[in-house]
Every structure is written in C-alpha cells, then in structure tokens.
Amino acid sequence: MKNHLIIILLIVGISSSCFRLYGGAMTISGIHLAKSTLEDYVKQCWQDFIDLMDNGVPGLNIPTFDPWFANNSFPFRMQDGEIVLRADVNATNVTSLGFSSVQVPAVYETSESHYNVSLSLPDLKISGLYTIIGSHHYFYPIVGNGPFDMTLLDVSSSGTTAVLFDGMVYSLTKLQLTPLKYGSATSEFYGLSISDMDSTSETYIEIVHMMTELLWSHVEKELRLQLSDSITQYLNDQLLDFQPSSMHRQP
Ligand SMILES: *[C@@H]1O[C@H](CO)[C@@H](O)[C@H](O)[C@H]1NC(C)=O
Ligand SMILES: *[C@@H]1O[C@H](CO)[C@@H](O)[C@H](O)[C@H]1NC(C)=O
C-alpha cells in the first residue's frame, strides 16, 4: 500500500514538475531535480499556471482565467469629434473565453536579472451585457441594451520581471504586462440602434468599431492586472521550492 502511494507520487511528480496540491495537507516538493536552470523552471511553472487556468488556485486566491469573469462593471464615455459622437456605455457580466490557449513562446533573460515574457493568443472571445445611450451628429440617437459578443484575433502582450535572490530563495518582482493588443476584431452588439441606420452603413460600423476598442481597453486592464498579480504570486510560490543546489542531483 505504502509502495503504491510512493509510485503514484512519483508519477504525479514526474508528469507535472511544479504542480502542488492546494487545499489538502499534501505538498509535493523536491520534484524539480531535473530542471537545469531557473529559466526552464519558470517556463515550466508558466505552463503549469496555464494548465490551472480553468480551475484557478483557490489556496492562493487565484481566480479562473478560462473562463474569466469580471465581477465589476465597465462604464465609459465615447466621444468623437468627427461624427460629433457622445455616448455613455456600461458593460456588465463580462466573460472571456479561451485564455488558456495562450502561448508563452519566450521567457528570456534580457540582462543578468531581468526576464522578458511574451504572450500571444490566436483568438479570444469576450461576451457580456451592455447598455448605450447617446447621439451622433448632435441629434441622431444611439440606443442599445442587450448582450454583446466580441472575437479578438492575434492578441499579444509582453512584460518584464526582475529576479531577486536573498541567498535562500529566488523570487520575482511583479510582472508588468503591456496592454493586451489585438490584430483584428469582430463584434456584435445585439439590439443596438443607431438612428435607423443599417448595420452595414459606414457610421454604424465605425461606432461599433469604437465601442469594441474602448470596451476592450477597459476589460483588458482588469484582466491584465489580475493576471499580473496571479502569475507573480503563483511563480513566487513555486520558487519557494526551487533549490539551485539540487540541480546537480539526479533522481
Ligand atoms: C473583484 O475581484 C477582484 C479580484 O479577484 C477583487 O480584488 C475585487 O475586490 C472584486 N471586486 C468586487 C466588487 O467584488
Ligand atoms: C453600470 O452597471 C452596473 C450594474 O448594473 C451598475 O451598478 C452601475 O451603477 C452602472 N454604472 C453606470 C455609470 O451607470
């Protein structure tokens, strides 16, 4: 019985090198022997973090990132001089789906103690509820209230973090990510009425484009700050188990 348990622990240890079980009393540590460098270790932890996105890490207060739910609302004002637009938008119940397909193609050292991390995503789906009330060209009304969907293609960001070593453990300073940019987007705001305009008209398309861009800039900020906090917390927790001295031992 005891032997079986040890074998199972070994398999768990081998298959997920820096995975730990939170919530239970068990901590699998000392399983990082095969990792040759800190960079490889951090890369593996990133991958583990991504694998945990659909569950979160309740023990570390890390929320789920796929799907990700924004608990707040996103009110903002749209203004544009060219079409004399002025409108107040509010989005709620915002959810993003697909973040766990994020690629972290590069975690590399830019200098002795700085890492540059790049993220990219082929597509990300955002949905939620919105309201809009406003006008364009002074008196043409813009009103809408209902669900919305956006699909963003080629989403990317990068960031830097510095490595600290206190003689015992390595840690990282907070990962500062740049705004998550997208290459192109398609979006639909159901029930949006822009002064009886057809949804294929130029002004309609322009307003939808502006709403998409502004709404994303608010949503991505919330998502990015939570991601920065969570990834930094997760990596630092994992780094408590990183023993450079054990690198030379073989299992
Ligand atoms: C929303 O979630 C964030 C991160 O989980 C938390 O810091 C914040 O207090 C929450 N806000 C509300 C209104 O619940
Ligand atoms: C946005 O909607 C939320 C939820 O309905 C509401 O609590 C909040 O007051 C609204 N914000 C604005 C500025 O209207």
Ligand SMILES: *[C@@H]1O[C@H](CO)[C@@H](O)[C@H](O)[C@H]1NC(C)=O
């Ligand atoms: C929106 O979120 C609120 C608060 O979490 C919830 O009560 C409500 O049912 C949600 N509405 C929809 C349509 O999902």
Ligand SMILES: *[C@@H]1O[C@H](CO)[C@@H](O)[C@H](O)[C@H]1NC(C)=O
């Ligand atoms: C990280 O490296 C990429 C690729 O070289 C670069 O485009 C990006 O600006 C860097 N990011 C930061 C925050 O230094």
